[in-house]
Every structure is written in C-alpha cells, then in structure tokens.
Amino acid sequence: MSTSATAPIASQYRFYAAHVVRARRVGASLIRVTFGGAELADFAGGGRDQSVSLFLPHPGQHAPVVPVEQGEDWFGGWRALPADVRAVLRSYTIREHRPAETAVDIDFVSHGDTGPASRWAALAGPGDRVLLLGPAVPDNRSVCFRPPDGTDLVLLAADETALPAVEGILAWLPAGTRVRAWIEVPDAADITDLPTAADVEIRWIVRGSTPPGSDLLVSSVRAARLPTGGTPYAWIAGESGVVRALRRHLVDERGFDRRRVTFAGYWRRGLSEEDLRAEALAGATA
Numbered sequence: 001m002s003t004s005a006t007a008p009i010a011s012q013y014r015f016y017a018a019h020v021v022r023a024r025r026v027g028a029s030l031i032r033v034t035f036g037g038a039e040l041a042d043f044a045g046g047g048r049d050q051s052v053s054l055f056l057p058h059p060g061q062h063a064p065v066v067p068v069e070q071g072e073d074w075f076g077g078w079r080a081l082p083a084d085v086r087a088v089l090r091s092y093t094i095r096e097h098r099p100a101e102t103a104v105d106i107d108f109v110s111h112g113d114t115g116p117a118s119r120w121a122a123l124a125g126p127g128d129r130v131l132l133l134g135p136a137v138p139d140n141r142s143v144c145f146r147p148p149d150g151t152d153l154v155l156l157a158a159d160e161t162a163l164p165a166v167e168g169i170l171a172w173l174p175a176g177t178r179v180r181a182w183i184e185v186p187d188a189a190d191i192t193d194l195p196t197a198a199d200v201e202i203r204w205i206v207r208g209s210t211p212p213g214s215d216l217l218v219s220s221v222r223a224a225r226l227p228t229g230g231t232p233y234a235w236i237a238g239e240s241g242v243v244r245a246l247r248r249h250l251v252d253e254r255g256f257d258r259r260r261v262t263f264a265g266y267w268r269r270g271l272s273e274e275d276l277r278a279e280a281l282a283g284a285t286a
C-alpha cells in the first residue's frame with residue numbers, strides 16, 4: 001500500500017455519522033437505503049466499486065456503538081468491545097454519493113433474516129442511525145476497480161451483491177471502453193438499465209430457484225467466446241467460491257495475466273462476515 005509522506009493512509013479513516021432518509025425496493029432483491037447527515041458533505045468517494053465499512057446498531061440500541069479511536073486504531077478498539085455491544089460491522093458499496101445533497105445510497109441485497117445487515121435493511125426507516133467508516137478512495141483500497149494502462153477490454157462478472165459496484169464501474173468508464181459483463185441476479189425483475197458511456201455487452205443470468213453461489217455464473221463465462229489478442233482486464237466479485245472458480249478459469253484456462261484480474265469475495269455461503277473476519281485473523285496469526 002502506498003503512503004503519503006506525512007501520514008499513514010490508515011490514519012485518514014474516520015467515522016461519518018448518518019441517518020436513514022428513506023428506504024425503497026429496487027428490483028426484486030435489493031433495498032436502496034438513502035442516508036443523509038451533515039458529515040456526509042465531507043465524505044470522499046472514488047466512484048467505481050467504492051466500498052465502506054458500515055456500522056449498524058443491534059436491535060434495541062438507538063445508535064451503533066464504536067470505539068473512540070479513529071484512524072488506524074479503530075479496528076482494535078472495536079474488537080475490544082463486547083460482541084453484543086459493539087456495532088454490527090459489514091462491508092457495503094457506496095452506490096451513489098451526492099455531496100451537494102449530503103446523501104449516500106447503499107443497495108442492500110435482501111437475503112432474509114439470517115444476517116443482521118439484511119434484517120436491518122428490511123426494517124430501515126427514516127431517522128435510523130448508522131456510521132460509515134471512510135473515506136472510500138483508491139489510496140486505502142476502498143476502490144479496487146483499477147484497469148492498468150493499455151487495457152482495451154474490460155470483463156466484469158458479478159452476482160447481485162456486486163451489482164451496485166458494477167453500476168458504479170459502468171457509470172465511471174469513459175466513452176468507447178469495450179466491456180463484456182456477466183451479472184447473476186435472483187429474479188428477472190432485478191434486471192435493470194445500467195447507464196454508461198462505455199460500449200457494453202451484458203449477459204444477465206437469472207438464477208430463479210437455483211441457490212446463490214451455484215456454478216451458473218462460471219458456466220456462463222466459460223461458454224463465452226471472447227475476443228483473442230488485445231489486453232484485457234477482469235474484475236470479479238460475488239460469492240467467494242464462485243469468484244475463486246472464475247479467477248482460476250480466466251488465469252489457468254484462458255491464460256489471463258493474473259495481475260490483470262481483480263477479484264473480491266463479497267460473501268461466502270454458510271459464513272457470516274464475522275466468521276470470515278475471524279478466519280482471516282486466524283490465518284494472519286497462524
């Protein structure tokens with residue numbers, strides 16, 4: 001990670017207080033929550049797949065509980081709080097940031113009440129309080145979509161959790177960029193217009209009753225005829241097992257340069273985000 005001469009990048013992190021302005025369904029499977037709050041005027045975003053850590057209250061709490069530490073100490077401080085007190089921490093994409101309105105939109109996949117974030121979004125109403133940890137800028141890895149110079153074809157593969165990121169990426173890409181995208185969604189009603197100046201060919205894959213995290217997306221990419229030659233860049237996000245399989249396919253079977261494949265497991269079947277964080281921490285200390 002690059003750092004500025006004056007301060008470590010992590011110290012730029014701070015909490016931004018926000019509250020729900022409105023919540024509404026978009027398509028069959030997403031809930032768009034618009035957050036407002038004066039602090040959002042200073043929130044810096046980098047567009048594309050910009051993501052944040054979102055802090056939610058537990059049921060019965062008025063506001064999310066976070067440590068007083070900000071900057072690089074926030075995570076240790078958060079972990080030191082009792083698990084049933086500290087805010088629920090989840091990763092989400094900033095679908096749209098409108099600084100002039102001090103507003104931010106986040107699209108939550110509604111996947112039932114097994115997860116606290118999905119449950120929270122289904123019940124979200126005006127005034128509900130949250131915190132965002134930002135800014136969401138490339139320097140601190142909150143923006144991962146970064147096609148290297150010379151890219152002449154962009155490939156995007158995503159499930160519905162990464163649909164907001166795909167929308168952000170397509171809105172950001174310059175006119176004329178050649179893009180092939182595969183997007184898996186639960187329901188035909190999730191298919192939506194994705195405004196862009198880029199030259200895009202999108203293949204929507206409607207999952208229907210097939211469980212999420214199946215091989216539908218991999219099969220669809222595998223079956224695709226791609227232009228040969230040129231300098232492609234691929235961005236893949238969604239269920240971790242699917243993302244890994246897609247990356248393997250592109251690198252091992254299609255001969256992609258692995259440095260030109262950005263991949264991110266946004267969730268993993270059967271594991272909560274806490275489970276994933278615990279697994280990563282155990283791996284880091286093993």
Ligand SMILES: Cc1cc2nc3c(=O)[nH]c(=O)nc-3n(C[C@H](O)[C@H](O)[C@H](O)COP(=O)(O)OP(=O)(O)OC[C@H]3O[C@@H](n4cnc5c(N)ncnc54)[C@H](O)[C@@H]3O)c2cc1C
Binds near residue numbers: 090110118160272
């Ligand atoms: C950088 C980044 C950006 C992300 N952006 C978005 C976004 O904009 N919108 C969005 O909806 N998600 C996004 N996600 C994914 C989101 O963080 C996870 O889906 C998260 O697990 C949801 O938290 P939860 O509390 O609802 O469920 P958890 O408590 O984390 O999980 C509970 C159970 O639900 C399952 N589960 C989790 N997510 C799903 C799902 N989508 N479908 C079916 N089962 C699921 C888990 O496997 C687990 O069994 C993003 C993730 C990352 C890393």
